[in-house]
Amino acid sequence: MPAQFLLNLFIAFLWMVLQDEDELKITTFFSGFLVGIGIIFLMHRFFGTQFYLRRLISIIKLFFIFISELAASSVLISKQILSPKLKIKPGIFTYKTKLRGDWEITTLAMLLTLTPGSVVMEVNPEGDMFYIHAMDLEKSKADVLRSIGKFEKAIMEVTR
Amino acid sequence: METLIIILIGILTAVATYLILSRNIIRVILGTAVFSHAVHLLILTMGGLKKGSVPLLKEADAPYTDALPQALILTAIVISFAVTAFILVLAYRAYQDLGSDDLHALRGTNDE
Amino acid sequence: MNTSQIIELGAALLILLGSIMSVISAFGIIRLPDVYTRSHAATKSSTLAVLLSLSGAFVYFWVHEGFISVRLLLGIVFVFLTAPVAGHLITRAAYRSKVKLTDNSSDDALKEVLFPEDK
């Protein structure tokens, strides 16, 4: 994978030189780098390894999953708040995660917490059990569990 | 605006005065904190409010708002921070050794 | 109305949306029954609100002054990074300092782990 990166740099440099400008500009270099990314993405199979920016893509993917979840559940919460009568039954439930390691756990916990309807209250000392507070246990537990599944998958794509 | 802020300063001052007259040391310290809020606003107001743009030369055009009071307040903020830190620690050290946070109990035994 | 003005208007509307979200979540912390549910409102809806308004500002400065504010971007990232941690810590602290859940809470999986003696 370092080879891919070096190549990308080379492409960017080349791009810059090819522009034949009066002075060396960072912006030119940057655009060359973007061009290089495109080229290498197309050609990465020739290296026999994965595309070196795959993680970036996964991150972006994770981000979008998250944004959509956030928006959806925000609407939900707003409705609940603004409904003339509060009809919620909050509660705490547990979830045992497949994820391991500080970074994975933290990321999942944060995503869970950010999506409305759930807050991670505790992580057990072993780091594999979440205690989650749900805004409306009966209705949103299913939602939350679905989201968790999506998040876990997306996270593992990034980290593993 | 100036009138409003000055009234606010008056309220803050009155509150601070009431707090500083308390028996509890923490209330007294909070009183000093509110006092400094009030005076920082006062310095700014006395220097004239909203009379110009942000005092950054490259950022905006003249006329600029009076920068000198701002510099003075900055100094005052830092000093009052130092003093607050000191008196807080003093308060708890006094509590540790004298066993009270009530200034009535910290009256002191003048002789006779 | 040229394009940049339209975009500016869009940015302003984004901000307005953010402020409305903010008020809603503010209502949330009044209406909702306990600290745990309130923290839902606070950590999420207001995160979204700040996200919206900062994005609006970012767009505005980009369009209006051609200025890409790294600070605003950083601010957005920062809010994202910290808001959930804050929510997590507050609710944990609340529970550990024995702040009660609202009466109509249905389930409490933590109670047996943290305060088995209260059962």
Next chain:
Amino acid sequence: MNNIIVLPLILPIMVGVLLVFLRPYIRLQRIISLLTMIGVACISVYILNRIQTEGIMRLDFGGWKPPFGILFVADSFSALLVLTASVVTAICLIYAFSSIGERHERMFFYPFILFLVAGVNGSFLTGDLFNLFVCFEVMLLASYVLVTLGGEKAQLRESIKYVVINILSSWFFLVALAYLYGTVGTLNMAHISERVAEAGQGPLLTTVSILFLIVFSLKAGLLLFFWLPGSYSAPPTVIAALFGALLTKVGIYALFRTFTLIFYHEPSITHNLIGIMAGITLIVGCMGAVAYKDVRQIASYNVVIAVGFMLIGLAVGTQTSLEGSIYYIIHDMIAKAMLFLLVGTMIVLTGVTKFDQMSGLIRNYPLFSWMFFVVTCSLAGIPPLSGFVGKVLVGQGAIENGSYVLVALAFISSVVVLYSLLRIFLNSIFGETIISPEDELPLKKGLLIPIVLLGIGTISLGLEAEVLSSYVSDAANTLFNPSIYIDAVLSGNK
């Protein structure tokens, strides 16, 4: 280049910080701090003499011309006070060597003392009103630390009051500065003076000046001295001595400076108010001085009395009375340091605090006891000790001005001072010896020498008053004619 006039402030600060790095080397700390204070004293002598030949010295920090930058202005008044403060501190340091103990010394005692002096000297020298506030804070913070240093119960108890009241007075100071800036729009004292004169002071500026009066009165212990007796009797002897000698003087200096340089247009209001306050201060100070048996309390109320006395000179406001006050301030710095060292040492030697519990110290510690007698006479203004000249001149000025009530109070107060100290002398120093030779604590030379040095100071200052007279009269002249100061600051940029 007048850079030399910043040294009385910057030298103690830098050395103080350096000493933090030298924390384990106590002997080295002692030597360096003493040398610093001696150095500052020498520098101020040099400054004082240069002022006589070249006029007021001024240093524009960063080269920014007044009124835009901050500046130090050294006139004879400031330089005299800086000199006295440095000398007294140097002597007190010697006392500290044998009294304060390693625990304190290891806990940055010397840096704090140096910072205190730096703040005091800075307050004397600065020509900028906001900078005066900052210098006050340097001094105050150092004093907060020193008053609690050691953490005795009484210290903690009294220091809370001391700190809170000083925070309040700093707050008033800022409020006053805000008002002043809102009216005259400047911070340089000479420039303020010019603008106030241009506006003819007027009711609003007079109102603001009263606020300044409150601020500095709190510092000086003029009428609003409630913090003083407690906080001066709680800390270790040497710290109390430095407080007694230096702290109130800074407030007094500020009162003199502001009400001669800036707010001198409405003396019928401001100076009369000062006079009333000084009069009441004298009365209640006198009452306090005879109300207690605790020797430190007595000493503290003597500080209050002296404050009232010195301020009479300002209230009267003639050149003679100003001159008298200046003499008296210098005298009081030396004599009060001496008094506090003496009473503190008495307490250490006897283990009790009230004069009726002590007796016959003169048999055990004759020289020490005579020093007490000297300071008693000196503070009572008995000639030819140092208090005399100031007393006469203040009286003379007040009589010339027709302020007879103040004259009466001032002179009666010196009898009360005599009485209050004579009570200690007769009961503790004289009388049956109750300390048997085997119980007698040795009086270390290190404790006696500084006291004797101060004693020599007060005697020689009285006998050799002429040495000071040209400086003092120049100082009074500058105070009496504000244009001298203003011209030196605002015209002829060097």
Next chain:
Amino acid sequence: MFSVNFAIIFPFIIAALVPFLYRRIKFVHIGWFVMLVPITLFILLARLIPSVASGKTFFHTYNWIPSLDINFTTYLDGLSMIFGLLITGVGSLVILYSIFYLSTKESLQHFYSYLLLFMGAMLGVVFSDNLMVLYVFWELTSVSSFLLIAFWNHRKASRQGAQKAMLITVSGGVAMLVGFIMLHTMTGTFSVREIVLSIRDFTDHTLFLPTMILVLLGAFTKSAQFPFHIWLPDAMEAPTPVSAYLHSATMVKAGIYLVARFTPVFGGDQVWFWSVSVIGMMTMFWGSFNAVRQPDLKALLAYSTISQLGLIMSLLGLGSIALNIGYSADSIIYTQATFAALFHLINHSTFKGALFMVVGIVDHELGTRDIRRLGGLFTLMPFTFTIAVIGGLSMAGLPPFNGFLSKEMFFAATVQISNADVFSLQTFGVIFPIVAWIASIFTFVYCLIFIIKTFLGPAQPEKLDKPIHEAPVGMLISPLILCAFVVGIFFFPDLLGKYILQPSMASVYPTFGDPKELTPSIYAWHGFNAELMMTIGVIVIGALLYNQLKKWKPVYGLFSQKYTFNMLYNSMLSSTEKGSTIVTKGYMTGFLRDYLVYIFVFFIVTVGGFLFYSGAFSIDISTDASIRVYEAILVGVMAVAAVAMLFAKSRITATLLNGVLGYSIAIFFVIFRAPDLALTQLVVESVTTALFLLCFYFLPEWKRETSSSKTKLTNAIVSIGVGVVVMLVAFSVLNYEKFETISRYFENAYELAGGANIVNAILGDFRGFDTMLEVVVLFIAGLGIFTMIKLRAKKEDADIEN
């Protein structure tokens, strides 16, 4: 040429050397060396008598503080010569006497140091021309007297006596000092001679009368005049040589000297005449009246001294009338009073000195001074008895002793004054001879008591600890010499008159031409005139009263002990002390809250009061910047948060509310275009909140304020007052538009200081000095906090001193 300045300094130098000499010289009484000082000075002075008698004066100046017109100027004239001779002459005799009186076990080095100190100071008083220097020495006499009275300071009575003497004489001295300063204010000089020359121009000055009274206060306290006489009996705690020297012959006469010296200044004034003569008369009467009832010989002599001082004082008062009338043939007659005063001054020193020494001998040899234990000593103590008789009869005013002469002149003066036709003396003048006569009767009585009860009658050896025996020769020499003078002056008074008194009359009446005219010839016999009749009356009635003493002594019981001046003095001191304690502890409550209330109230009253009183208050909201909705809401938030702090039930709520305030202020800093401030405020507020939380760990949760509702109401009123005053002044300041601020200058920050951020340029450059010190402040606080936490009081240390 011998300088008088040297005469003054010389004793001081020796006084300083005595302690060192004392350590070196063990084999012989140090007094012998000390005695050389007054002897030398006496001889030096005596050599000048002829020149002074011929009208010459000596004047010498050493600069001391020339810029303040305070110089060490001495002036030797007739008046000062009398005193100089007395001081050195009696001084020599007293030291001689003391050599035998004080054993070498006493701390002689102190004794003689003090004595020399006194001698120098006393010489300084009488020779100084500069009033300030005179005052210096005046106070030094008080100080040295204090030290001598407290010589046996382990005795409580000694200490109390010393304190009383010092307080009264120093107070008088202070009053006199003020008088001197006033004189300077009037005349522009501190020189007595110059004042005498120029005083005529100032007699109408408003300060003239106060000055006179203040100077008299100094004189009266020093000379133990009624009602300030109370210190003198207590001063008898001093060793007897001291009593003989200071408290009869010299120091107490400093007041007399002062009055004599200032007679040419104030003497023409009616007030001067009345106060000096009446106070003198009262003192004379009161002293003699009280002397009679004293069982202690020394106390008897003390009251007798008071009485005699009164006599001299009144004579000076009577004599001053001549100055009012002016120099004329008629007025010469009144100067005789002054002449008598000076004459009696010398006589008194001789016989009273001798009498004190007698008492000293009795006390020293027999161990008591109580006449109830004494009697019949004359057989075993013949020399002492002789001295006592000579001195006592002289005091009683009998021939052939000098007291007779001056007493007669005194009577003559009182009779003359009653015939004067100024100051309504025709009506009131008769009081003088009457009082003089009555007082003289009592004087006669106590003289008899002194002689008879001590030396005659039955001896009471059983009441004495020691056998009755004559004193050693050494102790008798001095009183015998004095007795020689007592007798000698009676026989050769004109010698004294010509050489000593005549030049001093010139000092008192400088405008009266040739002093020879003022110097009468003194005769023992001048026919049967009024004064002789009076003297005979005194003897007859006095003898009768003595005889019937037991019958009328209960009269003294009428003067209750409660209402004596001594009691008044004591109760004044103790009630001052008590009152002060009550008042001081009344307001110095130790409660921080009270102190703060005082300060706030003072602020409200002075600043707020003056704001309205002067009409400085003004308000104008028309120039205000506009208010936006969000600004208004934020102001509301701050106001509510602040007020809510008052009602917060827990400290952390209040802390959070304070945080809200801090953050809101930051947003106002944003609104008011202060980015640096906003940043700083935000960080500082957060760190402060964190500090609060850190410290809360060590502090308990706060309790409800349990103050009374009255306290709370006061607090509320004060708080609102402070808020309102701050606000109103702020409005007025805002409306004050006279000056442009200086900060336009900083807008060139980029050119001047290379910074585009003006605030930062101010902080880092224009006002970098503030910033530097601010860092120091922060550093001190940090270091101080570290120290406060790490350096704790040792548990075992007592809570007295570090």
Next chain:
Amino acid sequence: MVEKILLTALALFAFSIAIALYRIIKGPSMPDRTVALDMIGVNLISSIAVISIVLKTKAFLEAILILGILAFISTIAISKYVERGVIVEHKSDN
């Protein structure tokens, strides 16, 4: 138009702050107040962003980030205080 929208938004943010203040005063529990304080911080961030637009200045953008940082730190501190009383520990349990 844009300005009016922005000022409205500002008023709404300020209104949210006022509501949060009510929660701080009312409580009842400390975590409630913490939540509200956090909320005030977040609204202040938004407000500063909007004010920057209104004043047409970038001078306050630093303040936004700082406020984010500080709100976070304050929340941690208060939570720890509520939870343990100690906010800085000597030595961690684990």
Next chain:
Amino acid sequence: MRINDVILRTVTKIVVFIILTFGVYLFLSGHNTPGGGFIGGLVLASAFVLLYLSSDIESVQKSLPLDFKMVAAFGVLLATSTGFGSLLLGVPFLSQTFAYFDLPIFGKTELTTVTIFEAGVALAVVGVVVTIILSISEDE
């Protein structure tokens, strides 16, 4: 159940670096935009505060073995000695100079003695704030 601070610690690891970078930025840019020694120092200090909050004194001290008192003292010394330099040069105390340089990487750069002064300020602020917090926290 023991508290598991994993989330806090993990996030802090990132956040602290953001804050530190930002602090340095604020300190350096203060001459032209908001910031400067004080604010920079305060922000840096808050980074340390965050470290102590999320972890504990002992472990922070292990990876950051600084005596913050000395840091503060050094800062004060630095700030005052820029003033002292002017004494040696014979210009008024605390005279600051500035100049523009063309530096290889940074381009046209302004270098001022104020920067040294402000560095001293920043160090002092960091040192003092951390000293205060540590002193209190270490108290028993």
